[in-house]
Amino acid sequence: MNAQQQWTAYTTILVKEVLRFTRIWVQTIVPPVITTALYFVIFGNLIGSQIGDMGGHSYIDFITPGLIMMTVITNSYANVVSSFYGSKFQGNIAEMLVSPMPNWIILAGFISGGVARGLAVGLAVTLVSLLFSDLSVQHIFITFTIVLLTSTLFSLAGLINAVYAKSFDDITIVPTFVLTPLTYLGGVFYSIAMLSPLWQNISLLNPVLYMVNGFRYGILGASDMSIWLSYGVIMAFILLLGWFSLHLLNKGIGIRS
Amino acid sequence: MTIALDIQGLQKTYGNGFTALKGIDLRVEQGDFFALLGANGAGKSTTIGIASSLVNKTAGKVSIFGYDLDTQREQAKAQIGLVPQEFNFNIFEPVVEILVNQGGYYGIPRAEAFARAEVLLKQLGLWEKARDQARTLSGGMKRRLMIARSLIHQPRLLILDEPTAGVDIEIRRSMWEFLRKLNADGTTIILTTHYLEEAESLCRNIGIIDRGELIENTSMKQLLNRLDTESYVFDLASPVDILPTTSNLCHFTLQDPTTVEVVFHKEHYSLNKVFAFLNEHGVIVNSMRNKTNRLEQLFMDLVENNKH
Numbered sequence: 001m002n003a004q005q006q007w008t009a010y011t012t013i014l015v016k017e018v019l020r021f022t023r024i025w026v027q028t029i030v031p032p033v034i035t036t037a038l039y040f041v042i043f044g045n046l047i048g049s050q051i052g053d054m055g056g057h058s059y060i061d062f063i064t065p066g067l068i069m070m071t072v073i074t075n076s077y078a079n080v081v082s083s084f085y086g087s088k089f090q091g092n093i094a095e096m097l098v099s100p101m102p103n104w105i106i107l108a109g110f111i112s113g114g115v116a117r118g119l120a121v122g123l124a125v126t127l128v129s130l131l132f133s134d135l136s137v138q139h140i141f142i143t144f145t146i147v148l149l150t151s152t153l154f155s156l157a158g159l160i161n162a163v164y165a166k167s168f169d170d171i172t173i174v175p176t177f178v179l180t181p182l183t184y185l186g187g188v189f190y191s192i193a194m195l196s197p198l199w200q201n202i203s204l205l206n207p208v209l210y211m212v213n214g215f216r217y218g219i220l221g222a223s224d225m226s227i228w229l230s231y232g233v234i235m236a237f238i239l240l241l242g243w244f245s246l247h248l249l250n251k252g253i254g255i256r257s
Numbered sequence: 258m259t260i261a262l263d264i265q266g267l268q269k270t271y272g273n274g275f276t277a278l279k280g281i282d283l284r285v286e287q288g289d290f291f292a293l294l295g296a297n298g299a300g301k302s303t304t305i306g307i308a309s310s311l312v313n314k315t316a317g318k319v320s321i322f323g324y325d326l327d328t329q330r331e332q333a334k335a336q337i338g339l340v341p342q343e344f345n346f347n348i349f350e351p352v353v354e355i356l357v358n359q360g361g362y363y364g365i366p367r368a369e370a371f372a373r374a375e376v377l378l379k380q381l382g383l384w385e386k387a388r389d390q391a392r393t394l395s396g397g398m399k400r401r402l403m404i405a406r407s408l409i410h411q412p413r414l415l416i417l418d419e420p421t422a423g424v425d426i427e428i429r430r431s432m433w434e435f436l437r438k439l440n441a442d443g444t445t446i447i448l449t450t451h452y453l454e455e456a457e458s459l460c461r462n463i464g465i466i467d468r469g470e471l472i473e474n475t476s477m478k479q480l481l482n483r484l485d486t487e488s489y490v491f492d493l494a495s496p497v498d499i500l501p502t503t504s505n506l507c508h509f510t511l512q513d514p515t516t517v518e519v520v521f522h523k524e525h526y527s528l529n530k531v532f533a534f535l536n537e538h539g540v541i542v543n544s545m546r547n548k549t550n551r552l553e554q555l556f557m558d559l560v561e562n563n564k565h
Contacts, residue, residue, distance in 0.1 A: 004364070009364055012361025013361075086347075090348065091341070091344075098309050098339050100334040101363075101364075256312060257311070
């Protein structure tokens, strides 16, 4: 395939993925918006007003970046894991596998679809957050690149989950037992400075912490760690999972007999 | 003559240790209409799966129109269209979108893919359903949709894995006509089917796979010439109680008082002789039909012989 044909193939997957999650917007866009609005009401307004400042910001301002990032992470992951596994389950992944399209385009198409949903839902949640907090972005480039890279990373993770999944149970186990705990313990609702040194060190093993803090730095200008460390950790994971995803597709693991 | 599909020493052992293919050599020439037959689990779908890149081979070589599937993968894959056995499209997508997206995977711009989809859907009687979700189609329509999808990139080699399974006879015959025309227009076709009448009617050459081995690869004509007997069923004008006895070369069996089955050796008997014999004994035949498909008998014999 020449470059023009490859671009057509890539945009075909991307458009298909975007149409898929927008067609079922009541299932994909609305629930995270409602859930996050409840977080704002309960943790931000009701409980947050009793907590006081955190890291030099009001509690609701402090948790806003984390809540947006949490939504981006779960939706990027959910989009790719459900779409790719759905294609496997229905068998229509074969439509791509029989075509001359290189595997890296299949990968790029699905990942871009996950990123698109992550950004779309993240934007919706950001708009809702404006009703509850005085959000002002301190570093627009950092904010945007961190959210873009994070959604890429979790889209890759979703694809790996989908490749290995053999039933619909398998695509809910990781989000429930791995992703949710990592996100909740990734500094969304608190600063790790509040923790004992031991738990601070343990928290540093959680990659989500670097994403939440990187994003918080972009919006509030405050973070528990260096922004460069956040970039470094996210990029390292993207390279690792990206290489592994492509390896799985090239070997046909989970998709070819 | 250009070789459309060249398979050499193809082997496949699945992860559970089951060997589906034990070293198959197969050549299908350009322009052929080729039947690949075999019982369930014989290795047909595995062969097709490997040729269409859905199954990883264990050993062997596959070339499509001279393009090696290992070293010239993109070029090789661009030559093939596949109609799989199971419905495998997204049932929630509109019919035309399934075709346009498939075109996109082959690098065909959307406008061009849409134009091609319109032509194919009209040819296959699906244009009125173009905007409907695929799940709303009947079984026969779904089969035709898979054929349309496989042709969107205008492949030179079309592989159909039991394309008419579960399709009523009227639609099956219209699909036969479509495939005949496609073949006449230059597309090489490989067909697997359990309807041996279908293979006999459509295909010029035939390969039979049994337990992972190619046990026959010849022309349909040569294969059918090997039959040394013919079987017919006669409907009689009036009931009979017993039938006249003939030699071992021509044998009658009374199925019911007005239905007789006759089996005779082609070398020693003819239909004329059979009719003359019955006429002598006052048995009048109203109508007749082939008892079984001729290919079916040969197929069973070949598979049976391979067991020994």
